[in-house]
Amino acid sequence: MSEDQLAIETHGLSRTYERGEDNAVDALVDVDLAVEAGERIGIMGTSGSGKSTLLNLLGTLDQPTTGTVWLDGIDPSTLDDDARSRLRNRKIGFVFQQFNLIPRMTAEQNVALALIPRGVDRATRHERAREVLADVGLGDRIDHHPNELSGGQQQRVAVARALVTEPPILLADEPTGQVDTETSERLMDLFADLNEQLGLTIVIVTHDPTVEDHVDRTVHLSDGHVVDEASYAGAMP
Ligand SMILES: Nc1ncnc2c1ncn2[C@@H]1O[C@H](COP(=O)(O)OP(=O)(O)OP(=O)(O)O)[C@@H](O)[C@H]1O
Ligand SMILES: [Mg+2]
Known part of the structure; x- marks a missing residue:
């Protein structure tokens, strides 16, 4: 077995959302994925093709209907909730499509929060938060609440929160x-630096062709299935 070589591996990963009888959505179907440590993968596909569903499963935020995910060889479904949270906090930085920032907290507090499960002392948490916010170009917005930030700025706070750990x-x-x-x-350059310096493994959902230049390969989803690039292109309207 070579599981320990891989940062992420999935076998037969499927997720069906049940919405009562005769109303199930097969959002992800039989996905096999192998991501090496330090690899950069782009996930592409039209709206509703299953990209966020896949990312939520890789991030242990959701459980597959069938199939398995391994993170560094660990199957999160074998862990209890606490152990799974610890695994997630240790291994995963997650940037949500909807940001999921806490409205009553400032940018700095939102980012510093991610370090609490690590047992980092308060002063260090906030110092690290300010550093990473400066890295994403928000050094002058650290005391703003999410509703005092533009959409792109909120997105960068979400990126800082994912990277601070x-x-x-x-x-x-x-x-x-x-x-x-x-x-x-600038964000892609930051990701590239972290990839080169720390071997950061990156799985990034994108429609942005400029992002495609910053990944090693792309995986295309169509109706929950991984398809090869040619058939994906052929399926485009
Ligand atoms: N909680 C849910 N209950 C029922 N169906 C869902 C649920 N979440 C997602 N779906 C359905 O599953 C499919 C995949 O959704 P998903 O959010 O993964 O798409 P996506 O590729 O991320 O799309 P987008 O680019 O619009 O964000 C869609 O058809 C969606 O309607
Ligand atoms: Mg999505």
Whole structure:
């Protein structure tokens, strides 16, 4: 077995959302994926093709209907809730499509929060939060609440929160969806630096062709299935 070589592996991963009798959505169907440590993968596909569903399963935020995920060889479904949370906090930085920032907290507090499960002292948590916010270009917005930030700025707070724990794996759902080209390039440069310096494994959902230049390969989803690039292109309207 070579599981320990891989940052992420899935076998036969499927997720059906049950919405009462005769109303099930097969959002993800039989997905086999192998991501090496330090690899950068782009997930592409039309709206509703299963990208966020896949990312939620990789990030242990949701459980598959059938099939298995391994993170560094560990199957999170074998862990209890506490152990799974610890695994997630240690291994995964997650940038949500909808950001999921806490409204009553400032940018700095939102980012610092991610370090609490690590047992980092308060002063260090906030110092690290300010550093990472500066890295994403928000050094002058640390005391703003989410509703005092633009969509792209909120997105960058979400990126800072994902990176502040220095996770080995970054899962990012459209992290450049709301930012201009220059900011997008800057985020991609930051991800590239972390990839080179720390071997960060990156799985990034994107529609953005400029992001495609910053990944090693892309995986295309169509109706929950992994399809090869040619058939994906052929299926485009
Ligand atoms: N909680 C849910 N209950 C029922 N169906 C769901 C649920 N979440 C997602 N779906 C359905 O599953 C399919 C995949 O959804 P998913 O959110 O993974 O798509 P996506 O590729 O991320 O799309 P987008 O690019 O619009 O974010 C869609 O058809 C969606 O309607
Ligand atoms: Mg989505």
